[in-house]
Amino acid sequence: MKTAYFAFILGLSLCFCGAAQAVDLVINPDVTQEKLSRHTLRSIFSMRKTQWPDGRPIHVFVLGDKSDLHKRFTKQLLGLFPHQLRRAWNRQIYSGMGQAPIRVASEEEMQEQVANTPGAIGYLSKGHFNAYLRTISIEN
Amino acid sequence: MRIYERSVLRTNLAVCLFALLCLLTRGLPAADHAGFDSMFQVHGFLTQAYVKTTENQFFGDSEDGSFDFRELGINASYRLTPRFMVAAQILSRRAGEMYDGSVDLDYAHIDYTLQTDEDTRLGFILGRSKNTFGFYNDTRDVAATRPGIFMPQAIYWDRVRNMVLASDGAQFYGETQFDDHLFELRLITGKTPIDENVEKSYINPALNSKMDNHGITLGGRLLYEWDGGRFRMALSNATLTLDATTNLFPPGDIEIEYWVASSQYNTGPWSLTLEYMYQPIDYEGFADMMDIADTTVDGYYIQANYRLDSDWELFTRYEESHYNKDDKNGEKSSPILGVPERSFFSELWTLGVLWEPTEQLMLRAEFSQVEGTIFLSNLENENPNETERYWNLFSLLVSYSF
Numbered sequence: 001m002k003t004a005y006f007a008f009i010l011g012l013s014l015c016f017c018g019a020a021q022a023v024d025l026v027i028n029p030d031v032t033q034e035k036l037s038r039h040t041l042r043s044i045f046s047m048r049k050t051q052w053p054d055g056r057p058i059h060v061f062v063l064g065d066k067s068d069l070h071k072r073f074t075k076q077l078l079g080l081f082p083h084q085l086r087r088a089w090n091r092q093i094y095s096g097m098g099q100a101p102i103r104v105a106s107e108e109e110m111q112e113q114v115a116n117t118p119g120a121i122g123y124l125s126k127g128h129f130n131a132y133l134r135t136i137s138i139e140n
Numbered sequence: 141m142r143i144y145e146r147s148v149l150r151t152n153l154a155v156c157l158f159a160l161l162c163l164l165t166r167g168l169p170a171a172d173h174a175g176f177d178s179m180f181q182v183h184g185f186l187t188q189a190y191v192k193t194t195e196n197q198f199f200g201d202s203e204d205g206s207f208d209f210r211e212l213g214i215n216a217s218y219r220l221t222p223r224f225m226v227a228a229q230i231l232s233r234r235a236g237e238m239y240d241g242s243v244d245l246d247y248a249h250i251d252y253t254l255q256t257d258e259d260t261r262l263g264f265i266l267g268r269s270k271n272t273f274g275f276y277n278d279t280r281d282v283a284a285t286r287p288g289i290f291m292p293q294a295i296y297w298d299r300v301r302n303m304v305l306a307s308d309g310a311q312f313y314g315e316t317q318f319d320d321h322l323f324e325l326r327l328i329t330g331k332t333p334i335d336e337n338v339e340k341s342y343i344n345p346a347l348n349s350k351m352d353n354h355g356i357t358l359g360g361r362l363l364y365e366w367d368g369g370r371f372r373m374a375l376s377n378a379t380l381t382l383d384a385t386t387n388l389f390p391p392g393d394i395e396i397e398y399w400v401a402s403s404q405y406n407t408g409p410w411s412l413t414l415e416y417m418y419q420p421i422d423y424e425g426f427a428d429m430m431d432i433a434d435t436t437v438d439g440y441y442i443q444a445n446y447r448l449d450s451d452w453e454l455f456t457r458y459e460e461s462h463y464n465k466d467d468k469n470g471e472k473s474s475p476i477l478g479v480p481e482r483s484f485f486s487e488l489w490t491l492g493v494l495w496e497p498t499e500q501l502m503l504r505a506e507f508s509q510v511e512g513t514i515f516l517s518n519l520e521n522e523n524p525n526e527t528e529r530y531w532n533l534f535s536l537l538v539s540y541s542f
Binding site for chain 1: 179181183185213215217219221222223225227228229247249251253256257258261265269270272278279282284285315317319320322367368369370406409447450453496499541
């Protein structure tokens with residue numbers, strides 16, 4: 001019984017460790033914005049908002065729907081499921097009202113693309129960013 | 141479709157141009173390429189369905205099993221600046237006897253944002269644009285955005301699809317955000333292409349009517365979203381007048397007010413959607429011979445979706461449509477208009493399953509139990525006396541989108 005109990009607690013804590021693995025929002029260093037509100041972040045990643053306050057275009061980078069990091073990102077930072085975000089993109093793509101974000105295959109490609117594309121925004125696992133990227137915080 | 145014939149050549153040219161542009165972008169260095177990818181994009185979809193009914197014809201010769209439900213579309217968009225975008229889509233849609241699969245220009249427009257800041261956006265769209273109507277009208281032919289294999293017929297009738305599909309004209313939009321509250325208003329003014337499906341639906345097909353849009357259609361949608369879409373609510377309207385001639389009466393016109401109220405609640409894996417349609421129809425002229433057909437059509441559906449995991453989803457839907465909201469089973473209308481009671485209403489239950497094994501691929505299977513025939517097309521079921529009141533509908537769909 002005791003073993004089962006501890007196994008359960010261990011399992012639970014592992015779950016929480018998994019869920020608590022944080023995500024960093026990263027931008028190209030030329031973006032001057034310091035903070036983003038949660039609803040602005042949603043507008044950007046649902047592709048409704050297309051320019052930074054200084055007028056420059058926003059380039060949005062995402063990983064595939066099935067990637068764990070993408071799932072964590074949509075859940076933790078946007079409060080959405082990947083399929084909900086995809087429907088929002090599809091509604092815009094196929095009505096001509098908007099465009100899709102750029103899909104990258106890996107975190108390495110995410111790092112590279114966000115670092116090399118002016119106006120870019122993306123996300124990485126906590127601590128994965130490098131000197132060519134900047135993290136941006138979300139205000140509540 | 142006869143109304144689109146002239147646009148076919150133009151769209152073919154456009155496709156060639158898009159293909160050429162795609163090739164040109166291949167040579168650009170990586171960084172520029174990424175930037176360019178987010179400005180010039182090509183997307184499309186291919187959908188094939190199989191439809192089987194126990195009685196009656198729906199999307200082809202469905203009693204024998206029909207593959208005549210197919211949708212192919214390709215679009216391109218180019219965002220010249222963050223505030224200026226051009227976009228066009230061509231569509232081929234085969235839907236039994238209702239649509240023959242010929243290539244149509246689905247939309248082709250320019251979108252200009254007049255003003256934008258942290259929380260607001262104001263702009264306009266010129267050209268042929270899709271009408272935002274209810275939650276799903278503007279992408280109703282794209283399986284990846286539909287709430288099922290078929291649109292809920294209580295709101296989005298396939299037999300009169302073209303009446304509110306798109307407008308040749310202008311659309312104005314404004315959206316504003318206060319904390320977690322988003323308001324969006326779209327106003328549409330333009331000409332809506334009318335086709336044979338509409339003609340055969342609003343006047344008895346035996347009268348061989350011809351219709352055209354009288355002036356412009358006015359419409360719009362007010363949308364409210366809370367907490368990034370956790371709760372969504374919308375009110376949509378389209379007001380139009382159709383000039384009509386028949387082989388029996390003097391000419392007249394049909395005044396149609398099309399209202400839809402929509403709401404949706406999303407929480408965790410659950411999603412609950414309710415839409416209600418209210419449509420007063422007024423026949424004017426025709427030497428008063430059509431006055432008996434004046435009516436208020438209504439209908440609603442309620443749908444519950446449950447996401448099992450990232451790939452699988454289940455849903456169930458109940459729909460009801462009435463030709464006359466005060467005569468729900470057609471008892472009163474039937475003797476007056478001379479078609480069976482079942483032609484004046486539909487009630488149906490649907491159970492469906494969705495599987496999305498990859499981002500691009502979607503498969504659906506659905507089963508519906510139906511009473512009534514109101515949403516069946518007169519083009520597919522020519523004699524209303526030969527339809528059956530009780531019928532079942534089984535369908536499969538596979539769709540690839542990119």
